[in-house]
Amino acid sequence: MSIAGGVDKAPLRGREAGCDTIQVFTKSNRQWAAKPLTDEQVRAYKDNLAATGIGPVVAHTCYLINLAAPSVSVWRRSVASFRDEMERAERLGIPYLVTHPGSHLGAGEAEGVARVAEALNALHAALPESALLVLLEATAGQGTSLGRRFEEIAAILERVEARERLGVCLDTCHLFAAGYDLRTPTGYAKTMGELAACVGLKRVKAIHLNDSKAGLGSRVDRHTHIGEGALGTGAFRLLLNDRRFRRVPMILETPKDGDGVAADRRNLARLRRLLGWPGEPTGKGGHPTHGVGPPTHGVGDPTSRVGRPATPSTRRGLR
Numbered sequence: 001m002s003i004a005g006g007v008d009k010a011p012l013r014g015r016e017a018g019c020d021t022i023q024v025f026t027k028s029n030r031q032w033a034a035k036p037l038t039d040e041q042v043r044a045y046k047d048n049l050a051a052t053g054i055g056p057v058v059a060h061t062c063y064l065i066n067l068a069a070p071s072v073s074v075w076r077r078s079v080a081s082f083r084d085e086m087e088r089a090e091r092l093g094i095p096y097l098v099t100h101p102g103s104h105l106g107a108g109e110a111e112g113v114a115r116v117a118e119a120l121n122a123l124h125a126a127l128p129e130s131a132l133l134v135l136l137e138a139t140a141g142q143g144t145s146l147g148r149r150f151e152e153i154a155a156i157l158e159r160v161e162a163r164e165r166l167g168v169c170l171d172t173c174h175l176f177a178a179g180y181d182l183r184t185p186t187g188y189a190k191t192m193g194e195l196a197a198c199v200g201l202k203r204v205k206a207i208h209l210n211d212s213k214a215g216l217g218s219r220v221d222r223h224t225h226i227g228e229g230a231l232g233t234g235a236f237r238l239l240l241n242d243r244r245f246r247r248v249p250m251i252l253e254t255p256k257d258g259d260g261v262a263a264d265r266r267n268l269a270r271l272r273r274l275l276g277w278p279g280e281p282t283g284k285g286g287h288p289t290h291g292v293g294p295p296t297h298g299v300g301d302p303t304s305r306v307g308r309p310a311t312p313s314t315r316r317g318l319r
């Protein structure tokens with residue numbers, strides 16, 4: 001959700017678009033530095049959040065951060081900036097901070113994994129009281145970015161001492177571009193089986209729902225509207241009706257196309273239709289018509305968590 005005019009405006013925009021949950025940046029996503037949050041901003045944000053009933057909120061780190069950076073100065077700057085992001089999120093009462101693991105920039109995957117783990121260990125040591133959960137996002141594997149395979153995320157987790165302070169964020173576009181075929185029940189089950197074996201499904205604390213402009217295994221990270229990309233609707237139907245994820249916040253990161261509210265509402269409606277929400281043309285009073293089990297989200301269901309993106313448009317991976 002856009003934070004133009006201040007992060008406190010995001011819950012109001014979320015309500016306007018019809019979201020149950022939102023993702024925000026707590027500062028500009030393209031700048032290292034940010035003014036500290038004022039007490040007034042924090043209060044306004046919390047008041048607006050309470051008034052809308054939206055939650056849980058997910059924060060996303062700025063795109064400049066690279067915890068896998070081979071350059072010591074960039075790595076140090078990234079860790080300092082990440083610490084600031086953790087403190088900002090915590091101050092706003094946000095429980096989850098999503099980050100891309102980082103890019104090794106040619107140093108190799110093993111080296112990159114080691115640097116990310118070292119950064120997370122340092123951050124955990126610096127903020128021992130923080131209740132925030134950092135979520136490592138599965139990526140499309142564009143360029144030298146880490147997180148394309150579940151094994152890479154598992155390798156980072158293995159090297160972090162306070163593993164209980166970490167979770168995982170899935171992204172349908174990234175998974176598909178990384179080569180995980182979510183379109184069919186067989187491909188979906190295989191992907192989730194691998195995820196369960198590598199990191200465990202309980203680690204999944206947030207899911208980004210985006211269609212993909214690029215094809216299976218393309219390693220190209222280009223988000224598009226639900227049902228208009230190479231993924232189609234099958235993957236979303238399987239994911240939305242997977243009871244194992246019924247309490248996991250699901251966030252749109254789809255393009256805004258000028259009128260952000262209209263685009264958000266359209267994408268949300270498409271997703272909710274896959275759950276057998278009222279308004280489904282073939283709907284029989286809230287039952288899914290596709291045979292993948294009972295709807296796990298519904299109108300008025302407090303576990304419904306289909307939300308809105310932080311990103312203004314098609315997102316690119318870290319460089």
Ligand SMILES: [Zn+2]
Binds near residue numbers: 137171208253
């Ligand atoms: Zn994402």
